[in-house]
Amino acid sequence: AQSVTQLDSQVPVFEEAPVELRCNYSSSVSVYLFWYVQYPNQGLQLLLKYLSGSTLVKGINGFEAEFNKSQTSFHLRKPSVHISDTAEYFCAVGPTGANNLFFGTGTRLTVIP
Amino acid sequence: KAGVTQTPRYLIKTRGQQVTLSCSPISGHRSVSWYQQTPGQGLQFLFEYFSETQRNKGNFPGRFSGRQFSNSRSEMNVSTLELGDSALYLCASSSTPGLQETQYFGPGTRLLVL
Numbered sequence: 001a002q003s004v005t006q007l008d009s010q011v012p013v014f015e016e017a018p019v020e021l022r023c024n025y026s027s028s029v030s031v032y033l034f035w036y037v038q039y040p041n042q043g044l045q046l047l048l049k050y051l052s053g054s055t056l057v058k059g060i061n062g063f064e065a066e067f068n069k070s071q072t073s074f075h076l077r078k079p080s081v082h083i084s085d086t087a088e089y090f091c092a093v094g095p096t097g098a099n100n101l102f103f104g105t106g107t108r109l110t111v112i113p
Numbered sequence: 114k115a116g117v118t119q120t121p122r123y124l125i126k127t128r129g130q131q132v133t134l135s136c137s138p139i140s141g142h143r144s145v146s147w148y149q150q151t152p153g154q155g156l157q158f159l160f161e162y163f164s165e166t167q168r169n170k171g172n173f174p175g176r177f178s179g180r181q182f183s184n185s186r187s188e189m190n191v192s193t194l195e196l197g198d199s200a201l202y203l204c205a206s207s208s209t210p211g212l213q214e215t216q217y218f219g220p221g222t223r224l225l226v227l
Contacts, residue, residue, distance in 0.1 A: 032212045043117070043203055043218035051213055090156065094212040099146060100169050101212070103156035 002027040002093050006104035013081055014112050021076040021107045023091030031093040033074040034101065035065055038088045047089075050074065061085070086111045115140065117206050117219035125225045131192040134222045138185050138206030145187040146216065147179060150201040159202075162187055163210045191224075199226045 007022040025031065032051050036044040048059025055067040065076045074091060088108050092101040118137045126132050138145050147159040158171040162181035179189040185206075191198055201223050205216040 034212075036218075041220070043220045044205075045218070046215055049212075049215070092156075096212070098169055099144065099161045099163075099207075099210045099212060099216075100158040100171065101148075101156075101216070102158070105155045 002029075002031060002095065002102040004091050004093055004102055004104035006089075006091050006107050008107050009105065010108045010110070012110045012112055015083055016080050018079050019077065019081050019085075019109065021089050021091075021109065023074045023076065023104060025072050025074065025091070025093045027072075027093060027095070030096045032096060033065075033067060034092040034094070035059065035063070035074070035076050036090045036092060036103075038090065038106075040087075044090065047076070081109070081111050083111050083113060085109060117204055117217050119202075119204050119219040119222050121222060122220065123223050123225075125227065126194050127227050128194055128196060130194050131190065132194060132224060133188055133190045134202055134204075134224075136187045136189075136204030136206075136219060138187070138204075139217055142206035142208050142217075143185050144207045144210045144214075145181055145185065146205045146207075147187070147189050148203045148205065149173075150203060150221070151197075151199070156203075159189065161210070168210060194226045196226050198224065200224060 005024045013019045034049045035047040050067045091104040094101045144163045146161040161169040181187045201221045203221045205218045207214040
C-alpha cells in the first residue's frame with residue numbers, strides 16, 4: 001500500500017522569499033513521485049515528476065524537488081515565490097506498474113505581498 | 114491542442130438520483146482516469162480505462178461505475194446518490210497507461226447532492 005503525508009496544511013510566505021513544501025511517502029513497492037498544483041476552480045497541473053535517474057528534478061515555474069530515498073521524502077522548493085504561486089499543492093505517488101495516483105492532503109501556499 | 118474537457122462543470126442533484134459525468138480526453142490520448150476530490154477524503158482514485166477496458170479500480174462502492182467509448186471519451190455514473198457523493202470529480206488523460214506518461218487533468222465537474 002502507498003500513502004503520502006504532506007506535513008504542512010498551510011504555508012504563508014512573503015513574496016520573493018524561498019519556500020519549501022514537505023512531502024513524505026510510504027510504499028512497499030517502487031513508486032514514481034509527483035507534485036501537482038491546483039489553482040482555484042481548476043483541475044490539477046503537473047509541476048514535476050521523478051521517475052528515475054537524478055534525484056534533483058526541475059519543473060515548471062521555477063520549482064524543483066529532491067527525491068531522498070533514505071528519508072522517503074520528496075520536498076518541493078522554489079528560491080523566490082511570486083503572488084501567482086498562491087495555490088494548493090499536492091504531492092502524489094504512483095506504483096510503477098499501475099496508473100493510479102495516491103495523493104497527499106495538500107498544502108495551501110499563500111504568497112503575501 | 115485542446116485540453117481535457119469535462120461536462121457538465123456544475124451539477125445539483127438530490128439524494129437517490131443518479132448522475133452521469135462526461136470526459137473528453139486530449140486528442141490522441143487513449144487512457145482516462147477518474148478521481149474524486151472532497152474536503153474530508155482528499156483526492157481518491159476511482160478507476161482507469163484504456164481501449165474501452167477498465168484496467169484498475171479504486172476502493173469505491175459499486176454505485177460508482179464507468180465506461181469508455183471507442184473514441185476514448187469516458188463517462189462515469191453514480192447511482193442512488195448520497196450526500197457524501199458531493200465532490201469535485203476530476204478526469205485525467207494520458208497517451209498510454211502507466212505513470213511515465215504525463216496525466217493531464219480536466220477542470221472537473223462539481224457535484225452537489227442535496
